[in-house]
Amino acid sequence: MMPRSPPKPLGAASYFDDIEELPAAFVRDYRQHQAVTYHAFTAEEVTMVRQGLLSWYDETRRRLPWRGDPPPWTRTSTPAASAAPGAATGRKGKTSKSAKEENPAQPRLTAFFGSKPKQQQQGQHPTEVARKRRSTGIASESELGLKQQRQQEGNDVLSLAVEEEQPSLLKRIPMSAYGTWVSEVMLQQTRVETVIDYYVKWMTLFPTPNDLAAASLEQVNKAWAGLGYYRRAKMLHEGAKKVVSDHSGCLPGTAKELKDLPGIGPYTAGAVASIAFGECEPLVDGNVIRVLARLRAIASDPKNAGLNKLCWDLAGSIVDPGRPGDFNQALMELGATVCTVKNPSCSACPVRTSCFAKKLTSAGSKGPKHAVGEDGMAVVPTAVTDFPRKAAKTLVKDQALSVSVVERDGPAGPQVLLVKRPETGLLAGQWECPCVMLRDGSEPRSSDAGNRARGTVVPSSDVPEKERLRLVDAFLFCDLGLSETLVRSRASVGTATHVFSHLRHTMQVERIEIASDPGMDDKFGTTSSRENRWVDVSDMGGVGITTGMKKVLALASKARASSSRSTSGAKKGTKRDAKRKLDEEPNQRTTKQTKGATK
Amino acid sequence: MYEARLLQASLLKKIIEAVRELVTDANLDCSESGISMQAMDSSHVSLCALMIRSDGFQHYRCDRSLSLGLSTGSISKILKCAGNDDTVTLKAEDTADALTIMFESPKQDRISDFELKLMDIDSEHLGIPKTEYNCIIQMPSAEFARIMRDLQVIGDTCTIACDKDGVNFSVSGDMGKGNIMVRNNTSVDKEEDKVTVTMEEPVTLKFALRYLSLFAKATPLGPTVTISMTPDNPVVVEYPIDTFGYVRYYLAPKIDEADE
Numbered sequence A: 001m002m003p004r005s006p007p008k009p010l011g012a013a014s015y016f017d018d019i020e021e022l023p024a025a026f027v028r029d030y031r032q033h034q035a036v037t038y039h040a041f042t043a044e045e046v047t048m049v050r051q052g053l054l055s056w057y058d059e060t061r062r063r064l065p066w067r068g069d070p071p072p073w074t075r076t077s078t079p080a081a082s083a084a085p086g087a088a089t090g091r092k093g094k095t096s097k098s099a100k101e102e103n104p105a106q107p108r109l110t111a112f113f114g115s116k117p118k119q120q121q122q123g124q125h126p127t128e129v130a131r132k133r134r135s136t137g138i139a140s141e142s143e144l145g146l147k148q149q150r151q152q153e154g155n156d157v158l159s160l161a162v163e164e165e166q167p168s169l170l171k172r173i174p175m176s177a178y179g180t181w182v183s184e185v186m187l188q189q190t191r192v193e194t195v196i197d198y199y200v201k202w203m204t205l206f207p208t209p210n211d212l213a214a215a216s217l218e219q220v221n222k223a224w225a226g227l228g229y230y231r232r233a234k235m236l237h238e239g240a241k242k243v244v245s246d247h248s249g250c251l252p253g254t255a256k257e258l259k260d261l262p263g264i265g266p267y268t269a270g271a272v273a274s275i276a277f278g279e280c281e282p283l284v285d286g287n288v289i290r291v292l293a294r295l296r297a298i299a300s301d302p303k304n305a306g307l308n309k310l311c312w313d314l315a316g317s318i319v320d321p322g323r324p325g326d327f328n329q330a331l332m333e334l335g336a337t338v339c340t341v342k343n344p345s346c347s348a349c350p351v352r353t354s355c356f357a358k359k360l361t362s363a364g365s366k367g368p369k370h371a372v373g374e375d376g377m378a379v380v381p382t383a384v385t386d387f388p389r390k391a392a393k394t395l396v397k398d399q400a401l402s403v404s405v406v407e408r409d410g411p412a413g414p415q416v417l418l419v420k421r422p423e424t425g426l427l428a429g430q431w432e433c434p435c436v437m438l439r440d441g442s443e444p445r446s447s448d449a450g451n452r453a454r455g456t457v458v459p460s461s462d463v464p465e466k467e468r469l470r471l472v473d474a475f476l477f478c479d480l481g482l483s484e485t486l487v488r489s490r491a492s493v494g495t496a497t498h499v500f501s502h503l504r505h506t507m508q509v510e511r512i513e514i515a516s517d518p519g520m521d522d523k524f525g526t527t528s529s530r531e532n533r534w535v536d537v538s539d540m541g542g543v544g545i546t547t548g549m550k551k552v553l554a555l556a557s558k559a560r561a562s563s564s565r566s567t568s569g570a571k572k573g574t575k576r577d578a579k580r581k582l583d584e585e586p587n588q589r590t591t592k593q594t595k596g597a598t599k
Numbered sequence B: 001m002y003e004a005r006l007l008q009a010s011l012l013k014k015i016i017e018a019v020r021e022l023v024t025d026a027n028l029d030c031s032e033s034g035i036s037m038q039a040m041d042s043s044h045v046s047l048c049a050l051m052i053r054s055d056g057f058q059h060y061r062c063d064r065s066l067s068l069g070l071s072t073g074s075i076s077k078i079l080k081c082a083g084n085d086d087t088v089t090l091k092a093e094d095t096a097d098a099l100t101i102m103f104e105s106p107k108q109d110r111i112s113d114f115e116l117k118l119m120d121i122d123s124e125h126l127g128i129p130k131t132e133y134n135c136i137i138q139m140p141s142a143e144f145a146r147i148m149r150d151l152q153v154i155g156d157t158c159t160i161a162c163d164k165d166g167v168n169f170s171v172s173g174d175m176g177k178g179n180i181m182v183r184n185n186t187s188v189d190k191e192e193d194k195v196t197v198t199m200e201e202p203v204t205l206k207f208a209l210r211y212l213s214l215f216a217k218a219t220p221l222g223p224t225v226t227i228s229m230t231p232d233n234p235v236v237v238e239y240p241i242d243t244f245g246y247v248r249y250y251l252a253p254k255i256d257e258a259d260e
Helices: A010-017 A023-032 A044-059 A097-102 A126-136 A145-156 A177-189 A192-205 A209-214 A215-225 A232-246 A255-259 A268-276 A287-294 A306-320 A324-335 A356-364 A445-453 A465-479 A537-543 A548-572 A574-586 A592-599 B009-020 B072-079 B139-150 B210-219
Strands: A114-117 A395-408 A413-420 A437-438 A485-501 A503-514 A530-536 B002-006 B025-031 B034-040 B046-053 B059-062 B066-071 B087-092 B098-104 B110-115 B125-127 B135-140 B158-162 B166-172 B179-181 B196-199 B203-208 B224-229 B235-241 B244-253
Touching: A023 A114, A023 A413, A044 A306, A114 B072, A177 A232, A177 A268, A177 A465, A177 B196, A192 A215, A215 B110, A255 A268, A255 B125, A268 A324, A287 A324, A287 A356, A287 B224, A306 A324, A395 A465, A395 A530, A395 B025, A413 A537, A413 A548, A413 B072, A465 A503, A485 A548, A503 A548, A503 B046, A530 A537, A574 B224, B002 B009, B009 B046, B009 B072, B009 B087, B009 B210, B009 B235, B009 B244, B034 B125, B046 B210, B066 B072, B072 B098, B072 B110, B125 B210, B135 B139, B139 B210, B139 B224, B158 B196, B158 B210, B158 B224, B210 B244
Parallel strands: A395 A503
Antiparallel strands: A114 B125, A395 A413, A395 A437, A413 A530, A485 A503, B002 B059, B002 B087, B025 B034, B025 B066, B034 B046, B046 B244, B087 B098, B098 B110, B135 B196, B135 B224, B158 B166, B158 B203, B166 B179, B224 B235, B235 B244
């Protein structure tokens, strides 16, 4: 069902429908407006927007775990009811309309029930199950999660033997102020589809602020790994500690008090206060700015502080006092699903009758095309997407790094050395392969712009290989205290790039195999300045690694696979073949050569 | 070593008949606690879950958990060779590629054994989430089977509407419409003839009749059936197996397509 547009007050409706008669006046108003009051909502519009948005939200809202919905959750950005995949059993070929109505779609059962890992069968030996859980990376050490699961099992009318070993991943999560807070923080800069799984996992690991406060930063970082903007996890953790120490574990109920918590700004405060506590508080995020800028034809750049302020005022003026939480979510959801950055679906929009941008563009399409005023702006905007104006692109710093994937043979297959990043700054406290910055990108290089324009990967070769080696060796063998004599082979395995919002990392990946020294412990002891450890390649999921590192490890594992193949082949070949092979791959150097280069 | 002896071969026959038409191949998972099975039909619209706890067997021994991949058609053919009162024993070595099925007549004067080759079945195991059902209907299983049979004549989609007075099964098709209302009825002589509806909120869902009538193949298992529904979720149709197990069917509801 498409949302039905709200009952139109006579005046507005005729204005919209009879747009041909009015464009001149409307466009004139827009061109000539000076005062901010031009953008304000009239009382009539406020009621229309509220009604339209709320009834649209009730009909089409996405089903999401933090809204207290049971699974299955909506994993697409389209708001419509879940499309039905799978074979329809009804005969659809029938032409008559009634036949179509009587043949509703038949979704598959898999749309409702999640698939379990294949080998996992019920009735297995408990240790076997525990081992499997561990390997899936779904932390079963969360005793709390399990306890909760058991309690729920007790409540169930039909206790299903089928689910006894089901990790508590697929059930309804009750709504709470804490849950709202977690979801809002996760959703900052991150898409709903990505957040769902992290949210469910998080709420299983840390179901209450007390659990979160009691967890170590390490556990928190692990649960966040892959979601990006790691500062959010740290702030959430600190916030939870404060909630426990100052508010005895319950989130305060007003936006003002919420803002005092670490990591909670005006947006999160507004969201938690309105959604969880029903306070009549507005909120403004990127989606809301876009929706409001279009509704009110505000042609500013979204980074503009004035626009931000104006949006807060506008949002405050329209928030529905009866259902503030739903209204705010509706506004954001409209921005995410209908009023999108590109290709907004105006025909599906519940508030199009109040939309200045829509009216202006409908009017504009009737007027002279491409007319440009004296300020260089088009006289009339030609598309809804002209609002808000595009922000000037921020310069992305281009950083070059050298990443060393240090491998050794562990008791259970190959192991990789990970070091922990500092607790502050980029990717704070996450584990990574030893990394050395070759160029921090603060001084722009002349060739950069051209390269990026051509879409080529900027090679980091402008840092001389000798210099790179010096830096890498200094870090590995001095700072980390790795023994240089153990190095068996070193080979460059390629380049990976990872783009952050403000940075671009070009990572030159080098794979270093070292002989495992029986005396060598898991840690290098006190000589090392950074915390480090060896992790089984197969167990990498259990540590929690960042997306950038995943790319690096993928390169390394590809090289590992091909090297194990080529070494087995080389055994059969003659020595000369092996020699030629080395010559052909200038990057690959034996231990001897490495020593020569460093001396 | 795996060994399970059941006093009545007829019970095993009924169980296999209950799943045979819905599921062609399935893994029987045997563990210390009993035998279980989970399998979807070929179109992945419904799921059948079977459980027989070890206390239902006269003798039960399971040294190591096993997964026996079977063709339900084949085991059904073998079970045809058993008399209803025969004792049936299932036997398998821990690493066996065949399942031995032995029948003994009540007087011990006829003993037959069959070997059924096992298959490697790559089946998807679904995690069934805990759901609190808004409506739980208990009714005579024969009544349910009859309703399904009757409605199938008219059309292929059955609407089950449950409210506090009872359950309404309706169908419409090219030739017309059908409607069967079953009322709450607790004042009957026999416990199993009762119709009880336990509900929090009325629920109306649509299902493919084809599957519901396949579920009704389990009717011989017991006198009652339990139907549990909650909006936008699969229905559960459960046939208890005495006191020591069940056959449960899950079926995804049909969803009205959104207008363009």
